[in-house]
Amino acid sequence: MKKILIIDDDRIFAKVLGEALIQEKFTLVEATNGVDGLTVFEKERPDFVVLDMKMPGLDGIGFLKQLREKNENKIPTPILIVSNFSDLTQVSEGVSLGIKGYISKTEKTIESIVEDIKRILETEERLRQKTQLGK
């Protein structure tokens, strides 16, 4: 069972997405800001992270930077940014920090976000198997 971490201060979004993910048999862990997100990440080592951009305290970009610092300058887990702020500089900064995707909250339904998460996880899985076979 894959473990997914949702870092978002938007309670409704976190709840609706969380319930949808539980129905898809994922395990769920949550945080409402970047600082808590880092703590939960270290403790739970999730398989996937859904990250909001604009949060009080440490925001999404701040979370990504600190996560890299703590993990030998690599993002150890696939991360999808789901946010209302589709600022292009933030998108490119996120990409340069190693995220898997950046999607706009309001333009996507919960269903399609769940689909995106599943697809990214499957691709990751295939890649991992390939590299293992290669060894």
Add this chain to the structure above:
Amino acid sequence: MAIGGNLLFIVIGVIAVLAIIGYLIWDRGRIKKITALHETALNRRMYELAILKELGDRVGYSLDVHQIIDIITGSLHQFIEYSVVSYMLLAPEKVIFKLHLERSVSRAFIDDLRTRMLGSLSALLDREFKKDQVEEVISGAILVPEVDDPIRSFFNIPLVIGEKVVGVLTISHTKAGLYKEEEMTILYKIVGQASQAVTRLQDVVKTEQEKLNAMVESMADGVVMTDTDYRIVVVNPAAKIMIGAPDKKEISIFDFIDNLGGKFDIRGQLEESVKLRKPHLADRILLNDKFFQIFVFPVLSKTKLREGEVLGGVVIFHDITHEIELEKVRQEFTSMVVHELRSPLDGIKKIAEAILGKEVKRDSSSFEEYLQMIHQNSSNMLNLINDILDLAKLEAGKFEVHPVATDIKEVIEKRVAFYKFLADDKKLKLSAVVDKTLPLEIMVDPEAIKQSLDNFISNALKFTEKGEVTVAAFVHNLDKNITEEIKSLGTNFPTAFPGTLKIKAPVLVIAVADNGVGVSPEGLGQLFSKFKQLSSKAMPMGKRGSGLGLAITKGLIEAHGGEVGAVSTSGVGSVFYFVIPLLLPTKS
């Protein structure tokens, strides 16, 4: 008899012919003389005109008295004979003494000339000059010590510009008895007209320069003009303040280079603009907390003689701090709308999708929770929309208040009771202290008071984590000390209340005091402006708002003829207050 008669006749005839011839010869001489006189006069007149025209052409672009006198002295020889033509001109701290020698003279001649001219100048100006103040420049023929002819003819003309004597023009000769009145009249005339022309032009230039200076001086933008060697010709106070040298007298391009700290290559940009002969919009720079948009222009001559010639360059520093601030406020507002409207609305939509998609059962606990979320989100959004609409009214100056006889004590107690629940939730003490002598009824708009109180109380609760929030109401009389009045209420404000108010009349004071995070002094000034919600590091998570409440309160209270304000000590607490002129209902 006949022969004698004939002879006589012949003699008379010959005499007559001779007389006629003689007359004719004499007359021709006379005519010639007259013509010659006419010719001389004409020549002089022509010379006069030529000089004046030449002067006119040259002074068209030069107001240099020096240069004009040089023009006159340089052409005088065509018309007057002299050994030396010279002039003395006043310059700051010195007297310029320039001589042109048509013929060689001795040193003694020149020394004598200098003494005489300096004497005239002293007499004209009623001022003493020292010998070492005189700067001598000699041109023309060489000095020959053997020529020991002294000055035998000498004529002085004062040089007057704008009713002020600026020097003397002198012609001198070793021959005696020269310089008759006639010649001098013309010389006077020429010098006089030249002076007039210069005076007139200087007046025009001075007025224009004053106008221009006044304009440049008063400009809010920094203006710097340089010549082609980057020497500063004009720099206005705004530009001096900008580089932090408001009182410095002599400003050079290096003052700018040093103080711009590499943010703007003033020299390079001027060079480019002058080279390309094109105005140039340079970057925006941040200098001492201010943003400047910089423009660079070449200065091209517009006079006919030097049309298109580059005279230098101008750099204008346009202060755009205010525009940038507005831009930021707009961005913050957009960001606020995204967060406070789009997110909750999107949340509602996603809940609806989840319910419609049957992911949530109607009898589950989640369903109940979702309904509560929808309720909360829609209330928040509605409040925000109301705030924005109120703000639109505020901007249009359409805040209407309808004062009626109101029991202030009751209004306050009701609001305190309403917020009790929220305060208890945060374990904060919320109480009201109302002056016992407060009139039973005061003329105010109860809705406006309620809304203002709501804004103050909800803010106080939001920004206070520990301690208490107190709502106080009392009447301030002009002859009483406001601090004493607060003390007699039996309460203590966490920070000093202002000793004096703007309104000079008895007022109703309502204040909300808290032990919260407090507001920084620079933050206090912005509190009541639109779209400013102060970020506070101590601000609890998820507690954002539209930030419009205080601006609306200000509008409502000002519509009552009152004033709003806040005092705060960072980390200790704040007091937000409003005062309304005390108006009691008329007894019927």
